[in-house]
Amino acid sequence: KQEVTQIPAALSVPEGENLVLNCSFTDSAIYNLQWFRQDPGKGLTSLLLIQSSQREQTSGRLNASLDKSSGRSTLYIAASQPGDSATYLCAVGPDYNQGGKLIFGQGTELSVKP
């Protein structure tokens, strides 16, 4: 059974700092992996998607990496801003259900202080 874990559960950093959020999964047979952002009381915004054949994806100040063999993904945020404050969720798409269900981690609650 696929399990997704995110560390740390909460993180507080001063503005301008670079930071890394971690995601680990127990079964390397994945279809893809997505990183989402969730603001309080809101739905999810897709940030980056990495297909199982890829090692990283970049969008602006965000970079996500994927190492299937070790069951890990990281989300790197450069030059953090107060507007980056939100909960970041990692979700794995299992290979057995291609294009289907996502299994989510518990999220990392990020606070960027001005």
Next chain:
Amino acid sequence: GAVVSQHPSWVICKSGTSVKIECRSLDFQATTMFWYRQFPKQSLMLMATSNEGSKATYEQGVEKDKFLINHASLTLSTLTVTSAHPEDSSFYICSALKGGGADQPQHFGDGTRLSIL
């Protein structure tokens, strides 16, 4: 873009009432939609997968008769919480797939906060 609209965003009702939540893909057709439930400070738990024109597939432990799902068109799926009770109070979020490839992300609605008194 790929926009998913969810309605209502917030509903408060009395115990025993049935509540319908709509999930619409506004600018694309979605053969598959998903319904998730999220408790405070917790992650999303998949409830069911909704396929257009066929019966929904429910996750283990989710009561089919309690949470009725109808995916009548390629742009609309509905979740009806029947005879709702306080323990059904939660944040319900839908998502839709624009296509089936590994490069296709799921697109999420803004969620519906359900409070049962």
